[in-house]
Amino acid sequence: MSYDLYLWHGPQPVTAQRAMAICHELARSQNDSVIPDAAVPAFHDDLIARFPPLEALSDDTIDDSPWNMSPDATASRIILSIGLSRVSQVGPTVEELAAQHRLVCFDPSTGVVHNPPQTRFSGSLLLESCNGSMIIDPRPEDLRSQLEQLSQANFYACLERDEGWFVQVGIGQRAGNVPDGKFALEYREGVADRHFRVLADDLDDAVTLFEDFAAGRDAFKTRFAWVKY
Structure with a gap:
């Protein structure tokens, strides 16, 4: 072997x-x-x-x-x-x-x-997954593609703009005992006191969250009933 x-x-x-x-x-x-x-x-x-x-x-x-x-x-x-x-x-x-x-x-x-270390400038987006994938300034199709690869082994994906400013999605026990069929959505605005979480029913909710964040839209903040995490 x-x-x-x-x-x-x-x-x-x-x-x-x-x-x-x-x-x-x-x-x-x-x-x-x-x-x-x-x-x-x-x-x-x-x-x-x-x-x-x-x-x-x-x-x-x-x-x-x-x-x-x-x-x-x-x-x-x-x-x-x-x-x-x-x-x-x-x-x-x-x-x-x-x-x-x-x-x-x-x-x-x-x-x-x-992936090899990449040059990343302040304000650029970094898309990371549990499986080690990293994409700088991902395209909209990259966002959906990465989220569609979520699994019990590849249990989370994160889109970060600057340190501490990100949105994230996770599934399963390793993401905080997320029930089967649910998606744990999170966003954080720099500090621990501005970290929020909600459970969603559909992968499209996660895709929309990532798309809004990538485009600089705040619509996701009122789309879900967020609670501090």
Whole structure:
């Protein structure tokens, strides 16, 4: 059994849904969705300097390797196959180097995508989900797409304008024991005393909340019977 990670260079953050589609293409050796970039071989060189490929190891040291197979690298993507017992050993290094080289790092087993750090200006919008997706200044279609991916594992999404100024939606026990079929909507205006919550019956309510907030509209404040949270 192995723990697989897929990495590639991307100029824009990708959603978990898009990352999964790219991952499936790469698994079929279809590389049209990714482009060559110097950051990819640079990441590979840094990684194998810390964790050499299997072919570089002796019979005495090969059992200490975290790799089930040596890293599979091209000019545009890298596929890692890590032994399950060694994930804690190599995983943090992979994420650290991916961020350093500004590569997307995707875990298809959980659907979590780690986008590289992005330049974000004051007042811009940041859409985040529990699955690790991050989109700066999302389009209206991005809002609905992300909210439609809510699940018991991917249990919340948050749209933030500045620190402490956000709207959020969550489902299930991990979002505060939200009853089945309900959506916990929240908004906060900077400080804890201005944090409100309400339960809604329909995903469209969450979409409308996010759309209003993104457009700078206050209509959502009177649409629901908010209570302090």
